[in-house]
Amino acid sequence: MKSVPVVLLSLCLVMSCDPDGGNPTPDAGTRQDAGTNQDSGIPDSGIPDSGTTEDAGIPDSGTTEDAGIPDSGTAPDAGTTEDAGTPPPDAGTTPDAGTTPDAGTIPNTPCGVPYLGDPNGALDFKIKALGPDWTSYPLTTGSTLTVIEPIQGGRVSFVGVYDVINIDPCGVSILGALKNPETGRLTLDSRTANLQRGPDGRGSNIDLDDASFSNVTLCPNQWSNKDIYDQEYDLIVILKDRLEKKVLQKTIKVRPACNVPGEDAYCRCICKAGYVLGSPCP
Amino acid sequence: MRRPLALLSLLALTNTACPGTVDPPTDQFALDPVPAGQGFQYVTRETEVPQGVEQQDCYFFKAGDIAAANGMPANEPINLHRIQISQRDGSHHMNIYRVRTIVGLDPANGEFQPASNGSGPCFNSANWADWPLLANTQQDGTIDWTYPEGVANVIQPDEWLMLQSHFVNASTQKTPQNYGRVWVNFWAIPKEQVKHELGTIFATKQSIRVCTKNPTPVFDGTCNLNNKNPVQIIGANGHFHSRGKQFRIYAWDGMSLERPPEDQRFYTSDVWDDPPMTRSPELDRTLPAGSGIWYTCNYEWTPPPIGCAALDAFDKEKYSTPDRLLDCCYTFGPQVDQNEHCNAFIYYYPKQDDVNCF
Incomplete structure (x- = not known):
C-alpha cells in the first residue's frame, strides 16, 4: 500500500477541498435532516451489519492497534497533534487515503462537522479512554483501562476514538466491548454520536462530551468469572458511519484498573469476581 | 434508640x-x-x-x-x-x-x-x-x-x-x-x-443525550445473567420519555457483538407514556445458560416544551457542559419534559442473582 503524506492531505482538505471552508463550528439551531440519519426510527430488520462480524471482511490493516509503536503518552483531544516526534507508522497501519478527491466529491454532512478525509479512503482510527482525571489518554496493547464511577452509578470505562480519518463524522456508531478472553463473554455499549474535527482534519471524541464515548458497563461485576481490575481483557472497538457503509473493528489487550483516587476500595469490591448485588462494600 | x-x-x-x-x-x-x-x-x-x-x-x-x-x-x-x-x-x-x-x-x-x-x-x-x-x-x-x-x-x-x-x-x-x-x-x-425463586434484571444506559445535531441516536446495551442453567423470562418492560420511539429487548448469547436477530426479540414498546408490561403467561422465554439480554432504544429529537434555553441550562448545571457543546440536548435524568432514559426491567426464574447493569 502506498504511503500517503497524511499531514499534507489533511491540510489540503482543510484549506481547499472542504465545501464548508473548513469551519467546524456547527450552525447553531439547524436541525439535522432526519432523512439522512443512521436510524430514522425504522426498526432494524435484524440483518446483521455487514462487516461487524469480528474481523471478517473489514477493511482493516489488522486487528491490533498500534502494535509495537508506542505513542508519546499525551492525552489527545481535538486540536493536538498525536505522537509528535514518534516515527511515522509503517505502511501496514496507515490507511491509504485513496485518490485526492476534488471539491465536488466530498459529501455534505448534516451535523455541521465537515467530512473527515476522503470518502474513497479506508476508515481508520486509534483508541483512547478517559482516565482517572476524566481526561483522555491513548490506549495501546497492554494499556491500563480506567474504571470510573459515572454520574448515574455503577462503574464503566469511557472508550473513545481519535485520529479518525475517512468517515462522515455525523451520527457515527461507536461500540465498545470488554471481553473475557478465556470465556468469550463480554459486556458492551453502543451509541450514536458526532465526532469533532481537529485542525489536522482528523476526528475524535471530545473529553468534555463523555456521552459520545462508549460507556462500557463494567460493574457491578455480575458477568465475568474473574475480577474486572488487574486482569487482562480484550477491548473491542467498532466504529461505523451512519449509513453503515464504512465499518472498522479493532481489538487490543487491556488491563482495567480501579485507579481513581479515593474510590479504589469500593471499585474493587463491586468489580470483584462473584460480587453479589447489594453486598456490603467499603 | x-x-x-x-x-x-x-x-x-x-x-x-x-x-x-x-x-x-x-x-x-x-x-x-x-x-x-x-x-x-x-x-x-x-x-x-x-x-x-x-x-x-x-x-x-x-x-x-x-x-x-x-x-x-x-x-x-x-x-x-x-x-x-x-x-x-x-x-x-x-x-x-x-x-x-x-x-x-x-x-x-x-x-x-x-x-x-x-x-x-x-x-x-x-x-x-x-x-x-x-x-x-x-x-x-x-x-x-x-x-x-x-x-x-x-x-x-x-x-x-x-x-x-x-x-x-x-x-x-x-x-x-x-x-x-x-x-x-x-x-x-x-x-x-x-x-x-424469582430474580430481576434492571439495566440502564448511561449518559443518554438526544440533541439537534444528533437527533436520532440509538443506544444499545447488554446485561449478562451469568446463569449456569437455562432460565425463563416471564416479565419485561422498557422505559424512556417522549423522545423515545422504540424500545426493544432481545435474548442475547452473552458473546456476540451484533444486535440479535429479530426472532430473539421478546419485548417491543413504541409508546413512552403507557409502555406495555409483557408478562407471563404470554411471555415465557427460555434463556440458555451463559446468556443475557440486549436492549436498544431509538430516539428522535423534538422541540422541547420548556424551550432550548431551559434544556441548555440544565445541561450546563448538571453535566458542566461547556457553552460550545450545548445543543438543546435532552440528557439523562428523571424529568419527563427535559430528560431521557433507556431503562429495562426484566423478571425471570430461577433466580441466579438480582442483576443491575449500570
Whole structure:
C-alpha cells in the first residue's frame, strides 16, 4: 500500500477541498435532516451489519492497534497533534487515503462537522479512554483501562476514538466491548454520536462530551468469572458511519484498573469476581 | 434508640392528606386490602401534583412488619407470588427496590421522602445503584400479575423496601386529578409451595443525550445473567420519555457483538407514556445458560416544551457542559419534559442473582 503524506492531505482538505471552508463550528439551531440519519426510527430488520462480524471482511490493516509503536503518552483531544516526534507508522497501519478527491466529491454532512478525509479512503482510527482525571489518554496493547464511577452509578470505562480519518463524522456508531478472553463473554455499549474535527482534519471524541464515548458497563461485576481490575481483557472497538457503509473493528489487550483516587476500595469490591448485588462494600 | 418501625410502617396505611389541601377525590383506583394471612397491602400517601410539577416520592417500609400486622407469620420470609398495583392517572412510573448500600437515600430519614422537579435524593439514581429491583409498573390503572406456579419473589422479614412513585403534571404528561396515589397488594404463598425463586434484571444506559445535531441516536446495551442453567423470562418492560420511539429487548448469547436477530426479540414498546408490561403467561422465554439480554432504544429529537434555553441550562448545571457543546440536548435524568432514559426491567426464574447493569 502506498504511503500517503497524511499531514499534507489533511491540510489540503482543510484549506481547499472542504465545501464548508473548513469551519467546524456547527450552525447553531439547524436541525439535522432526519432523512439522512443512521436510524430514522425504522426498526432494524435484524440483518446483521455487514462487516461487524469480528474481523471478517473489514477493511482493516489488522486487528491490533498500534502494535509495537508506542505513542508519546499525551492525552489527545481535538486540536493536538498525536505522537509528535514518534516515527511515522509503517505502511501496514496507515490507511491509504485513496485518490485526492476534488471539491465536488466530498459529501455534505448534516451535523455541521465537515467530512473527515476522503470518502474513497479506508476508515481508520486509534483508541483512547478517559482516565482517572476524566481526561483522555491513548490506549495501546497492554494499556491500563480506567474504571470510573459515572454520574448515574455503577462503574464503566469511557472508550473513545481519535485520529479518525475517512468517515462522515455525523451520527457515527461507536461500540465498545470488554471481553473475557478465556470465556468469550463480554459486556458492551453502543451509541450514536458526532465526532469533532481537529485542525489536522482528523476526528475524535471530545473529553468534555463523555456521552459520545462508549460507556462500557463494567460493574457491578455480575458477568465475568474473574475480577474486572488487574486482569487482562480484550477491548473491542467498532466504529461505523451512519449509513453503515464504512465499518472498522479493532481489538487490543487491556488491563482495567480501579485507579481513581479515593474510590479504589469500593471499585474493587463491586468489580470483584462473584460480587453479589447489594453486598456490603467499603 | 429503638425506632418504632411498626408504627412508621402502619402510618403508610392511613388515609392522611396533606394539611390545608383540597379534599381528595373518591378513589376508583383503590384496591381492596389483602385478607389477613395472605399477604399485605401498602398504600402511599395522597401526594399533591400541581400543574407544572413532577413529584417523585420515596417510601420506606419493612415488609415483615406490615405483613405481620396483617396476620402473616412473624420473622418469616414473604413469598410474593402475585402482585396487584393500582395507580391514579398521571403516574409516570412506580418501582419497588430492596434497600442495600445507603448513599444519599436512607430509611433512617423517614418513611416518606418526597422530591419535586428533579431536586432531592429521591431523583438521583446513583442512590439506588446496587438496590435490586423487586417490582415495577409504568401503566395507568391496575395490573394484576400472578407468577407461574411455584414461583415467588422472596422478601426477607427484616428487609427494607423502597417504593418510588413518580407522578407528572407537566406538558407531555398530566395528572388529571392533581393528586397521585398508589396501592400495592402483595400476595404470598406458603414456603412449601415455592419451587423457584424469582430474580430481576434492571439495566440502564448511561449518559443518554438526544440533541439537534444528533437527533436520532440509538443506544444499545447488554446485561449478562451469568446463569449456569437455562432460565425463563416471564416479565419485561422498557422505559424512556417522549423522545423515545422504540424500545426493544432481545435474548442475547452473552458473546456476540451484533444486535440479535429479530426472532430473539421478546419485548417491543413504541409508546413512552403507557409502555406495555409483557408478562407471563404470554411471555415465557427460555434463556440458555451463559446468556443475557440486549436492549436498544431509538430516539428522535423534538422541540422541547420548556424551550432550548431551559434544556441548555440544565445541561450546563448538571453535566458542566461547556457553552460550545450545548445543543438543546435532552440528557439523562428523571424529568419527563427535559430528560431521557433507556431503562429495562426484566423478571425471570430461577433466580441466579438480582442483576443491575449500570
